[in-house]
Amino acid sequence: MTQVLALLLALLIGVIAGLRAMTAPAVVAWGAMLGWIDVADKWSEWVGHPITVTVLSILLVGELITDQLPKTPSRKVPPQFIARLITGGFAGAVIGSAFFHTFSATGAGIVGAVLGTLAGAELRSRLGAANNGNDRPGAFLEDGIAVGGGFLVAFLVSFI
Structure with missing residues (x-):
């Protein structure tokens, strides 16, 4: 069980990576630092270090800002999509490492990233169309879902 x-939480953190690539690694780093994700004496122990948390948090804030820019490329172009697969797999692996299931959780994180990327793009497209082409409200909603949902997933790991 x-x-x-x-694996379910690794899949969900992958979905978060599909929405915002840097959110998943940042929130698992916070989860590790706060003790929600047990990384003690595991390969992933470095993720909970304050320097790692700081760097990933800065990257997360940078992504939230650049996502609002009009010239930001689609998340479905290869570099953006691949980044989401990598960060989703990584964040899933960190969650899996707490339970000695790194490899299967990596796969679950990658699958979640695919789902999150495609679903997030579709949701944002529909919200933009409903707002006469203005996708900024959808972007802010997606930011909130990604950050809030990511922290929720990291917190729930502590209950397993």
Whole structure:
């Protein structure tokens, strides 16, 4: 049962990576630092270090800002899509490492990233169309879902 729940949370953190690539690694770093994700004496222990948390948090804030710019490329172009797969897999692996299921959780994170990327693009497109082409409200909504949902997933790891 523990493995199934860990894989489900790894999948969900992958979905978060599909919405915002840097959110997933940043929130698992915070989760590790706060003790929600047990990384002690594991390969992923470095993720909870304050320097790692700081760097990933800065990258997250930078992404939230640049996402609002009109020249930001689609998340579905290869570099953007690949970045989401990598960060989703990484964040899933960190969650999985707490339960010694790194490899399967990496896969779950990658699958979640695909789902989050495609669903997020579709949601933002529909919200933009409903707002006469203005996708900024959808972007802010997606930011909130990604950050809030990411922290929720990291927090839920502590209950497994």
